[in-house]
Structures are given as C-alpha cells and as structure tokens.
Amino acid sequence: MPTPQRATTTGPSAISNQSIALNQTYAKAFNNRGVAYLRKSEYELAIEAFDDAIKLDPGYGAAFVNRAGAYLKKNDPQRAAL
Numbered sequence: 022m023p024t025p026q027r028a029t030t031t032g033p034s035a036i037s038n039q040s041i042a043l044n045q046t047y048a049k050a051f052n053n054r055g056v057a058y059l060r061k062s063e064y065e066l067a068i069e070a071f072d073d074a075i076k077l078d079p080g081y082g083a084a085f086v087n088r089a090g091a092y093l094k095k096n097d098p099q100r101a102a103l
C-alpha cells in the first residue's frame with residue numbers, strides 16, 4: 022500500500038500529494054513526490070516514494086533510476102545497484 026499523504030502544503034510535493042489524493046494508483050505521482058524529496062535532500066522519504074511508485078508499476082524504469090540516485094546520495098552504492 023502506498024505511503025499516506027505527507028503534510029506538505031506548498032511546492033512540488035504538494036502538487037504530487039494532490040495527484041495522489043485523487044488517484045492512489047498513479048505511479049508517476051509517487052515518483053514525482055520522490056523527486057521533490059530528493060531535491061530537498063530528504064533521501065529516506067524519496068526512497069519511500071520511489072518504492073511506492075515501483076510497487077504500483079514494476080515496469081516504471083524512472084522510479085528505479087531515481088531510487089538508485091537517492092541511494093547514491095545517501096552514500097549507499099550497494100543498495101543503488103539493486
């Protein structure tokens with residue numbers, strides 16, 4: 022089950038949260054939420070969002086690439102390679 026909506030009320034995270042509220046099966050919205058968190062250096066939240074996107078759409082390559090980038094930012098190259 023995807024991660025519940027976060028409390029962010031402004032910016033890109035808020036837009037993703039609104040999209041998720043409307044359709045909790047829209048993997049791209051979860052990926053976009055992850056990118057917003059990644060840009061704010063909130064790597065754990067980003068990884069959670071990318072994981073949610075992957076669970077919803079296992080063929081969504083961008084979410085895998087973005088999750089790997091988040092793991093690299095966390096200095097965890099072994100997890101990035103998965």
